[in-house]
Amino acid sequence: MLTVDYDRLVVEQGQTLLDLGCGRGRHTFEALRRGASVVASDLDAGVLKEIRDMASAMRLEGQTDADCSCVPGDATLLPFDDAAFDRVIASEVFEHIEDDQEGYAEVARVTRPGGLVAITVPRYWPERICWALSNEYHANAGGHVRIYRRQEVEAKLEGAGLRPYSFHHSHALHAPYWWLKCAVGDAPPSRAYHRMLVWQIEKGPSVLDRVESALDPVLGKSLVVYAQRL
Numbered sequence: 620m621l622t623v624d625y626d627r628l629v630v631e632q633g634q635t636l637l638d639l640g641c642g643r644g645r646h647t648f649e650a651l652r653r654g655a656s657v658v659a660s661d662l663d664a665g666v667l668k669e670i671r672d673m674a675s676a677m678r679l680e681g682q683t684d685a686d687c688s689c690v691p692g693d694a695t696l697l698p699f700d701d702a703a704f705d706r707v708i709a710s711e712v713f714e715h716i717e718d719d720q721e722g723y724a725e726v727a728r729v730t731r732p733g734g735l736v737a738i739t740v741p742r743y744w745p746e747r748i749c750w751a752l753s754n755e756y757h758a759n760a761g762g763h764v765r766i767y768r769r770q771e772v773e774a775k776l777e778g779a780g781l782r783p784y785s786f787h788h789s790h791a792l793h794a795p796y797w798w799l800k801c802a803v804g805d806a807p808p809s810r811a812y813h814r815m816l817v818w819q820i821e822k823g824p825s826v827l828d829r830v831e832s833a834l835d836p837v838l839g840k841s842l843v844v845y846a847q848r849l
Contacts, residue, residue, distance in 0.1 A: 620820045621649055622710050622789045622841050623737045630655055632685075634705040637729060639694055640712035644670040651683040655706065658699070660692035667691065694722040702731040710739040711841070713772075714746075714763045723779040730848040736781055740767045742842045745794040753801035772844050781846035788839025792816065792831045797840065 623646060630636065632654025638647045641659040643666055650657045651674060659670045667689035674687035692698050694709065695718055707730050713719045723738075730736055741749075746766045749756045757763040773783040796816060799809040819827050 620645060620790075622646075622739045623708055623843055624787065625649060625653065627785050627787075627845050628706060628708070628735055628737045630706055635703065636706040636708065637699070637704045639692070639697075639707060639709040639726065640715075641670065642666060642710070644673060646708050646710055647687065648673065648677065650706075650708075651677060651685050651687055654683065654685050656686040657688075658704070659687065659689045660697070661689075662691065662693065664691060695725060697725045697729055699729045701728055702734075703729045705731060705734045707734070707736045708739075710737070711741070713738065714740050714765055714767065715761060717764055719765070720775055720778065723775045723781070727779040727781050727848060730781070732848050734848045736776070736846045736848065737843060738772060738776065738846070739789070739841050739843045740772060742788055742794075742839055743768045745797070745838070745840050749797050749801045752798060756797075756801050767842065769842055769844065772842065773846075776844065776846045780849050782849055783844055783846045785845040787843050788835045788841065789843055790831070790840040791834035791838035792819065792827070794838050794840040 630650055630653050634655040636650045636655045636657050638657055638659045641647050641661045644659060647657050647659045647670055659667060661667055671689045677683050690698060694712055694716055707726050709726060713722055716722045726736055743766055750766065769786060776783050793816065796812045799812055803809055
């Protein structure tokens with residue numbers, strides 16, 4: 620389940636890509652399949668080990684011949700050289716960072732001139748509903764510290780020397796799940812909805828995919844902004 624559109628980001632064989640705040644590696648694995656060499660970076664050493672093991676399995680199975688390395692890293696102080704990457708993805712990262720402008724500056728620093736960046740954050744109005752329904756949703760250690768509007772993301776990218784060139788919204792079917800989760804917690808309605816989402820991800824029914832694509836502009840849970848390093 621990708622949030623970033625790899626065609627808009629123009630991910631191709633032979634590129635170097637940083638998956639910043641990689642989580643369990645969904646964007647890392649797709650980039651590897653496309654032939655990009657990936658550095659997966661996260662604060663969680665456990666998920667980095669899982670990604671390393673999965674990337675090794677992908678190579679053994681012939682799914683990729685690209686390199687993958689896993690590096691612990693803080694988004695506000697990245698352990699990489701200037702202009703080290705052709706592409707950078709930071710998916711659902713910046714809403715967690717107090718000094719987010721420093722994070723945008725670091726993303727710009729490690730992207731080569733002319734390179735492309737994809738930033739994803741929760742969309743303003745679905746996120747606002749979650750905050751209204753549940754304080755626990757965001758007010759916890761490592762939780763969300765802000766709600767972005769698209770114009771704010773674009774302004775901070777521009778302030779860091781990155782020129783926005785496209786945006787879209789993703790995961791429309793996920794917004795109602797989080798509203799349910801915030802309203803009733805881990806109760807039968809939210810568990811049932813979660814099972815449906817897992818089924819969609821694993822089975823990929825085309826009808827649901829078309830429904831979600833149609834709803835994304837209105838209901839999409841995530842905002843995705845693309846920018847180019849000047």
